[in-house]
Amino acid sequence: MTAPVVKGYCPGALRPMMSGDGLVVRVRPFNGRLRRAQADGIATLAAAHGNGLIDLSSRGNLQIRGVREDSLAALITGLGAMSLVDADAEIESRRNVLVTPFWQTGEETEGFAAALTEALAQPDAPRVPGKFGFAVDTGRAPVLQTASADIRLERDAGGGLILVADGFDKGKPVASGTVVAEAMALARWFVEMRGDHSRMAALLAGGVALPGGFIVPRQRQDYLPRPGYTPLGAMVGLAFGQLEVKTLASLAKQGGCG
Incomplete structure (x- = not known):
């Protein structure tokens, strides 16, 4: 074989x-x-x-x-x-953006995903590894926490936006107008600190500490996808x-x- x-x-x-x-x-x-x-x-x-x-x-x-x-x-x-x-092909390789399937036209999620895609296409976008990815999981409750991603946009229990580094149980509070810029800044930090690591969780597990501000507890996903009808x-x-x-x-x- x-x-x-x-x-x-x-x-x-x-x-x-x-x-x-x-x-x-x-x-x-x-x-x-x-x-x-x-x-x-x-x-x-x-x-x-x-x-x-x-x-x-x-x-x-x-x-x-x-x-x-x-x-x-x-x-x-x-x-x-x-x-x-x-x-x-270089832009394509960076555009690993997973989006909650439950967004509706006009919601913030659509705008966040489009703005993140545009940011990753810029000449100064961080040169992240090929398997490095982003998740726009900005519905009321998270549904993508079991999916592969390194930088996540989620909401806390009060509905506020948080930026999450995969592998860490707290997020950084961010505003709607700055969320994509904050995600790009975290990606650049990863590129600078990663050494031989290609994924965020592995970097953090190796003992590297995140920058300040990651203080808000994340919600825990209780959603389990099943075939059938949704709204x-x-x-x-x-x-x-x-x-x-x-x-x-x-x-x-x-x-x-x-």
């Missing part, structure tokens, strides 16, 4: 990864949500240029599998036409996190995908 090869990075659309069944092209939805036309378009592109299978990653991304090298350019062009591609639509479970293109196309016809 051939030993698995560790690539050391996560695939993207602009930086795909070769796997046993062809290239893996990861699509990272902006603001953690796909419009109906985008979901249907991804299904069409995956059928035309891949092997018909799509993975759903733990960070809410879609991975088109089995892409042929001679089809990659056409696939990227199609994704770009649906506004699903970043300006370049914002149906939650669907996928066996082993994989689906066929016809399933995604069918879901797209029912509404947007979060």
Whole structure:
């Protein structure tokens, strides 16, 4: 049996990864949500240029599998036409932003996610490691604490915004107008202090102390996702996190995908 090869990075659309069944092209939805036309378009592109299978990653991304090298350019062009591609591979690698699935148009969560995405695309954005990620978990109660992220935006028990370093049980109170700047500052602190560490929790576990201000207790997540109906639509479970293109196309016809 051939030993698995560790690539050391996560695939993207602009930086795909070769796997046993062809290239893996990861699509990272902006603001953690796909419009109906985008979901249907991804299904069409995956059928035309891949092997018909799509993975759903733990960070809410879609991975088109089995892409042929001679089809990659056409696939990227199609994704770009649906506004699903970043300006370049470096920006794409930094845009690991997980967003609570329960946000509604006009809420602060949408604005925070968009502003964070814009900040990560700037030339002076911190050069965080490829697997380093952010979570915008700013609903009334946290729902993403079991998901992988290094810097989190949450709310305390009183509804105030807090900035959280993964692995620490307290957050720093922040204002709506400064929350993204504070998140970028914490990311820069991590880059400066990280040494050989690639994740925030590992850095803190190694004894490095956070800057001042992380004093507000975090809420503890009691939400457990289950397939079924929610006030914002149906939650669907996928066996082993994989689906066929016809399933995604069918879901797209029912509404947007979060």
